[in-house]
Amino acid sequence: MANTLIRNGTVVTAHETKAADVLIEGERIKEVRAGIPPDSAATIIDAAGMYVMPGGIDAHTHLDMPFGGTNSADDFETGTRAAAFGGTTCIVDFAIQARGTRMRDALDTWWKKAEGRACIDYGLHMIVTDLGACGLEDMDDMVNEGVASFKLFMAYPNVLMVDDATIFKALSRTAKNGALICMHAENGSVIDVLIARALAEGKTAPIYHALTRPPRAESEAVHRAIAMAEIAGVPVYIVHLTSEDALHEVREARDRGLPAFAETCPQYLLLSIEELERPNFEGAKYVFTPPLRPKEHQPKLWDGLKHDHLQVVSTDHCPFCFADQKILGKDDFTKIPNGGPGIENRLQLIHHYGVNSGKLSLNRFVEITSTAPARIFGMYPRKGEIAPGSDADLVIWDPNAAYTISAKTHHMRVDYSMFEGFACRGNARTVLSRGEVIVDGNRFLGKPGRGRYLKRAARGGAWK
């Protein structure tokens, strides 16, 4: 692949903003400085008036994921293409260990799902449902394959939930193998009782999904997860944190110097519980876990992002079509497939509602959407950075592009948008993945299958 030079742009990373050109040689960045001669490269991209940023990293996606008898609507091809349109050049998806099986079976299954389809580079976390006789050895095996993080569920009893002993054993193992445990923190046993009560009272509408999963059920589980990690002496990462109550637990732990990390998602920053009361069953479009909260939680989450009490914004992209999938729960909210779409819109939303509204600096925007997930999940500095030697995963971002989010124009394979009509200023204009232009304006130039599996490094390990 010949050299490419991105000229006249403003390079924005997590730590600086500067006028500089970026020279790419093959798949990697070769040089970053002002005044690189134009004859250094066969291809010139003019980025005047644009920001040049590391490509977005979405550390929480569910492509082609089985749930409640159906599968999430985007597969690795449609999902990663949509991600690229929004400036995301790398994802970390979740393989799921079926109970009673080996983690390697799940890894093979998810590699097959991605093979020939992924348009951008991808890593995999492993969802642990069963440690069984060889689960701890399986965890080590996964780490050797670059699966450097595991998700455990404190919710969904009898399906995904594991007990505290299993959580503690898994946490303790990471002291040896350097992996990171990611927790879905909700008290599933309490929630199940609340659900049973609601159904017994004939409360079947989507809003009861939220009302049976109160913020205290989340904060209690966050507290417990952090306590178990503290006893095991290891870090922990709370996924999709939604509430002030849960944030308080993370902040308190971090103030005590504990390595507790957490992410939130655009839906929790921008949408609230009223969405679930939309008429004609449209509230089902907003059924995911943990659920949306009252509006008062939103400024607390923004503040948490600003002050590094929260480290990452990911999407938890898990789309189900309204017409033929969400509808499965028409008479019973517990049968609505849990999840919502968002892989395409994360940068647009956080740039507009975070940076343009003065809540976040531009550098913090890059940090929480790219650099921090690269560091936390063992991909830095290959990903999430603009420096010699890093992969040339770059977004040329037009800070003034006006864009209104709509299911009519988005690229996700789902028949609605959670952010329909949200007007944003700022959008990806050109997207490069390992030096190759894969998005240019409205055109997708990448190929399914070009995305590579990323072997991520465990804590203390070097990027391989």
Ligand code: URP
């Ligand atoms: O409702 C959600 N979030 N679905 C995806 C699975 C999970 O818990 O992240």
Ligand code: ZN
């Ligand atoms: Zn979860």
Ligand code: ZN
């Ligand atoms: Zn998820």
